[in-house]
Each structure stands twice: as C-alpha cells, then as structure tokens.
Amino acid sequence: MKFEVWTRDARALAADALAVFVFEEDSCATPELAPFDEALPGLLSSALGEEMRGKAGETATLYVTGGMEAKRLLLIGAGAAADFDIRALRRLSAQAARIVAKKGLTTLGIVPRGDFNPLEAAATVADGALTGVYDPALYRKPKEDAKAIESVTLCVAPTDEEATRRGVQRGAALAEAINFARTLAQEPSNKLTPVEMARRAQAMAEREGLTCEVFGRDQMAAMGMGALLAVGQGSAQEPQLIRLSYRPAGSGGGGDLRIAFVGKGITFDTGGICIKPRDAMWEMKYDMAGGAAVIGAMQAIARLKPPVAVDGYVAAAENMPSATSYKPGDVLHSYDGKTIEVIDTDAEGRLALCDALAYARKDGGATHLVDLATLTGAVMVALGQERAGLMGTDAAFIERVKQAAAAAGEKVWQLPLDEEYGELMKSDIADIKNLGNRYAGSITAAWFLREFAGDTPWAHLDIAGVAWLDGDKPDMAKGPTGFGVRTIVQLVEQMAAEKNA
DSSP states (O other), X not given: OEEEEEOSOGGGOOOSEEEEEEETTOOTTSTTXXXXXXXXXXXXXXXXXXXXXXXXXXXXXXXXXXXXXXXEEEEEEEEOGGGOOHHHHHHHHHHHHHHHHHTTOOEEEEEOOSSXXXXXXXXXXXXXXXXXXXXXXTTSOOOTTOOOXXXXXXXXXXXXXHHHHHHXXXXXXXXXXXXXXXXXXXXXXTTSXXXXXXXXXXXXXXXXXXXXXXXXXXXXXXXXXXXXXXXXXXXXXXXXXXXXXXXXXXXXXXXXXXXEEEEEEEEEEOOTTSOOOSTTGGGGGGGGHXXXXXXXXXXXXXXXXXXXXXXXXXXXXXXXXSTTOOOTTOXXXXXXXXXXXXXXXXXXXXXXXXXXXXXXXHTSOOSXXXXXXXXXXXXXXXXXXXXXXXXXXXXXXXXXXXXHHHHHTOOEEEOOOOGGXXXXXXXXXXXXXXXXXXXXXXXXXXXXXXXXXXXXXXXXXXXTTTSEESSOBTTBOSEEOOTTHHHHHHXXXXXXXXXXX
C-alpha cells in the first residue's frame, strides 16, 4: 500500500472512493461537508437525513455521477465530536480501508478530521489503513480475482503537507510492526516453534540493524535459568531466550537510560501435566502474543530511531505434557537464585518470564522494565476484552505507562498490588510458589513477577483479554490484534523526550 498527500480541493481527487467522517452534530452546512453538498446537490442532505446520522460506525455510500472526481463518496459516522480521539480516528480510517478492500477497489482518499496536529493525524490514518486491511488467513489460497488497495491519499491543507508526509512515514512504520506481530501470533504452533520464533527475530534484526542474541537450552542451563527451562522440558521443541538490542547512533549507546521490554513467548500451551480442557485449546497458539508484540515493537523502534537505548527479550518455550514434563510439587531454581514451588504447571508464563526479567535487570542493565503477557484468564473475568490489566512497583513509572497507552489509543486499567497479596504466594518449601488461591488471580500472578523485578521500576501488562479478537470488527479482522506495540513505542518516545528535555 502506497500513501500519498493531496493538498488541492478534495473534490478534484480521482479515486475509487473518498472517505469523509461525519459527526453527530454535522449538517450539510458544516464547513467540512458543505463542499460535498455543493458538488452533490440534494444527495448528501438526503443521505444525512435518511441513511445515517453520524453515529459511530454508521456508513453510507454515495455513487458520484458528476461534481467531483472520486467515483464514490463514503460517509462514515464518527459519533460525538467531543468524544473523537486518536483511537476513534484510527478506527474509522481502518473501517474505510476495510470497506474499500472488500469491494475490490484499489484507490482510497481520506479527509482526516479532529483536533489533532497534522503529523499525529497522518500517522493515525496510515496506521489505521494498514492494520485495517491486514488479512489473517495466512494459509488460505487467495481468490484469483482478489485485489488489494494500491494507494491511500490523505487530503490536507497545503500548510500541513510536510508534517503529513512525516506522519505517514511514522504511521506506516508502526502499522507494519503491528502487522508483523500479528503474523507471528497467528502462526500455528507447528510452524512457529520457539526456534522458528528466534529465527524470525534474528532475520528482522539483521534487516533493521538491531543486535540479536539467542540463548538455547545448554546456554540457559549453564546460566541457571531453571524456571524457563522447566516450562519447556516436556516438549521436543527447544526453548529459547531471545534478546534484541537497539542503540541510538552518536549518543554513547543512549546514556544512563535503558528500557527493557520482556514478552511471554509460549508458542503453545497445553497446560502441561495440569492439562487444559479441549475446548478452545487451539487458541493457545496465541500464548506468545506478548513476545510477538515485543519483537514487532523492536522493529518499529529500529525504524523510528529514538535517542534512547532499548532492549527486547522474549522467553520462548512450548508447554507440553510428557514423561519429561515438570510436575506440580516440583521445586525450581530460578536465574536470580530464588526457589519456586510449582503448584500448577498451567501457571507457566510467569515461570518463563521470571528468568527473563531477572536477566534483563541483572545482566541487561535495564533501568526500567515492562513485561507483556497473555498471563491469566482472571484478567478477562475482571476487565473483559476491552482493557489490559496494568500493575507495577513504581507509581511514577506506572503513570508513564498509562499516559503512553492513552496517547497510543490502547486501553489499560490499573489493578492494585498491595503487600497483602504477597501472603497468598508464600510456599512451605521454597521462597515462593507459582500460584495463589482462587482469588485475585491476575494480581497474584503479577506479585510473583514482582519478586524478580527487584528495585528496578517495573510495569506488567496482562494482555490476555486484548491480544486477539473472537470475531471480525468493522475496523479489524478476527484473530491477533498486535496489542502493546503502540504502547511500547509511545513509551520509548515519551521517555526519550523527557530525557532530552
């Protein structure tokens, strides 16, 4: 998909469809709509009164026979103007692209609206258009007559041209990283093993100019990563610890700030000896969505080049039941020396992450830590499929993550991490156990991870409810969402700006 910028009258743009967003308060006299009402006398006023009233997601297609160069005017409801934010702009841009793609059209014009600076608006429109048309059918034979959108043109004022071009580049880089993460998550586990996940991370790193290290079973054994290794010991697939590193040019490696992101990369989770029910077990190929988000975000960071050092870690393994599997009651020795009593082998994500977190802190020199994981079903009970659960140890850093998520248009909700929850994780035989009781499952899982973050400011994102969609939406296909990539990139850019202020 190619992005172009049009600074002349939008009515003069030749395209298969021109998308215009309509607020509930709009009328044909609204300045943004009046030119189209003039070009299509009676047609626009009829559509606004009969086919749509600007409610979010409503659509109407007007077929143009004269008065403007586009063949169709695509009206999309934007809801109340007061509620129109970056997330809404991205959603409507994605919806426009999906409508055009489904019709087999190849050229689309978009007239951005909203109170945003031109760079921000352009980045959001490009992000929405590219992520909107992502096709998760990786192994379905394409239709012989299938067509893809060839170009999306943003119609803006001449004074906004330069900022729009820069914004489009940023949005495209971000969207391509999100779609890369979605592809990783969508891959079936017979295709994307831990070794293959590491191979794809290495290939991306080589292409984008990142450093990539991969630690296999023997190396991790020598390092003492008994928790991560235990998760993978029941599988024929070798576990991997992936480290991706970005260092800005000409700044001494980024100074004294080093942000590390750690992703859960369980390429398939049967639950191990504590095996899951059959229903929907196939979805456990998505249990590496946190790791996919970290890999995707590192691609975007490599292209956007923020002036701060960033590391991405993925703890990759396959959790299988076999004669060699770890078992309930086992005691594991973790990388940073803590012993762990295994209560449930289906609470494996925290075991994989704890060694990676400790390594990022102790050997990676991280000054700030964020982990992303499809960690608990409990977070879905608490927050559904609309928000990720956010917890952490440093109030100021948690606030930064909140602000980054809000600016990126990804919803999070902070849950408490009070000292009392730690009582539920005490073991009779080891330093800590990997499961509490039936209550506060998301919080106790985070508490377990907290023990391995040490004194480093740390935030945890439980993305189990937002990592994939169970059905198509107007702005996104069912399947993996790439949640977390935008927040990671926004947080890095935000902290880089604060550092250089």
